[in-house]
Amino acid sequence: MHRFFLPACLLAALSGGCGKPAPRQVPPLRVEAVRAQEEPIPNRMSFIGYLSSNFDAVIQPRVNGFLASRHFANGMPVRRGQLLFTIDPSQLSTSMLAARAELESARARALEARNNYDRAVxxxxxxxxxxxxxxxxxxxxxxxxxxxxxxxxxxxxxxxxVSYTELRSPIDGTISNTSAHVGDYVGPGTQFTVLTTVSNTDTMTVDVAIPMSQYLRLAGGRTSLYDNEGLLSDIRLTLADGTRYPGEGFYSYTRKDIPNATGTLVLVVAFPNPDGTLKPGQFAHVAANVGPVRPHVVVPQRCVIQSQGQASVWVVGPDSTVRYRRIEPGGTYGDMWCIDRGLQAGEAVVANGVQKMRDGAKVIPEIR
Incomplete structure (x- = not known):
């Protein structure tokens, strides 16, 4: 009986020495979390375009004649009433003298006819x-x-x-170049029916194209496609070098045609340009609030994970368990991201350490 006792003890010792220790439990990770908030956020949209003058005044000669002189430099500002061109008035002055002589002759004939009439009465x-x-x-x-x-x-x-032989600027603005030279025969019926244009630069305009699907969603029940007063607000302009233009824009009008290729509604916004900082043809990045302000669920941008066209967040449940959830983000507003679908106001989401999260893990949330 004793000879079996030692092997049994030895077997028990060996079996106890070869056993695996119990796994260590990883303590819950302490994470920062924030609660999704519902806030009234304007729908901010960005547009790319080019600046244009408010309108162009076309300088056309009304009479025919040889161009005698020009009094401006191409591309320079001009003032209203400033002399731009002079057409040789010689032929027209002769016509004026002939008209004056004909008037004197007519008056003489009228005097004779009146005297005859007075004697006949x-x-x-x-x-x-x-x-x-x-x-x-x-x-x-x-x-x-x-x-x-x-x-x-x-x-x-x-x-x-004769007065038409002096062509003056009808507005303040910037004058374009001209292809006519001194000595050219200009006027109606010639190759120089238009001499140049003067562009008004007191106000500059930019075309803002809104896709029709977005317009119908944001228009707020408007009955007319052309009655868009109040649709845009807080209109701001950023120039090509990244500087922000100090003047705020305003809605001007809606273009009557909707391009078939793009299916967009084109609104024209204007920016005051009193000091001439803005130039026609300049690149313009316009941002504006479109439509009424509506409540949106928002979270900080650092909470949202974007990968391969998908967006997601880690949601902290009431039992301090994190769950992976896909969402549909909308636009951004400051450092916040508007969430269109997938998240409710009041839910807590992980704000840091998202790379360490795994679905179903326990955490110690520090909600802010």
Whole structure:
């Protein structure tokens, strides 16, 4: 009996020495968490475009003639009333002198006709002349007066044509270049029917294209596609070098056509440009709030994990267990991310150490 006792003890000792120790339990990880909040967030959209002048004034000669001089430098600012071009007035001045001579001749004929009429009136009263002769004197007098009025109008037209030989800027703005040179024959019917343009730069405009699907969602029940006053707010402009233009923009109007290729509604926004900082053709990055302010569920951007086109967060449950959850993020607002689907206000999400999380793990959340 004793000879079996030692091997049994030895077997027990060996079996006890070869056994695996119990696994160590990993303590819960302490993590920072934040609660999703519901806040009224404007729908901020960004647009890319180019600045354009508010309108262009086309400088067209009204009379024909040889270009005598030009009084501006290409691309420079001009003031309203500033002389831009001079057309040789010689031929038109001759026409004006001829019109003046014709007026004097008409006045002389009218004076003769009036004298004849005045002498015929008393003779007609005593029947010294026939009624037909009196009617003839009356008609001649009235025709002579009409000829004077016609000659006066011809002289006014001739004077106006002479004044048209000086072309002045109708607005303040920046003038373009011209292809006409001194000595060219310009005016209606020539190759120089347009000499140049003056662009108004007191206000600059940018086209803002909103996809029709987004417009219908954000329009807030508007009955007309062209009544978009108040749709945009807090309109800001960023220039190509990243600087922010200090002036705030405003809605101007909606273009009447919707491009078939893009299916977008084009709104025109304007920016005051009193000191001429903005130039036509300049690159413009425009950001604006579109539509009414609506409540959104928001979390800090550092809480959202983005990978392969998917967005997700780690949600801390009431039992301090973390769960992986996919979400649909919307736009950003400051350092916050708007969540369209997948998260409710009040739920806690992990804000740091997201790489160490595993689904179902226990954590010690420090909720802020």
């Amino acid at each position: 008393p003779l007609a009263r005593i029947n010294a002349i026939s009624q037909s002769q009196f009617d003839q004197y009356t008609a001649q007098f009235r025709a002579a007066e009409a000829a004077v009025q016609s000659a006066e109008q011809a002289l006014r037209n001739a004077r106006m044509n």
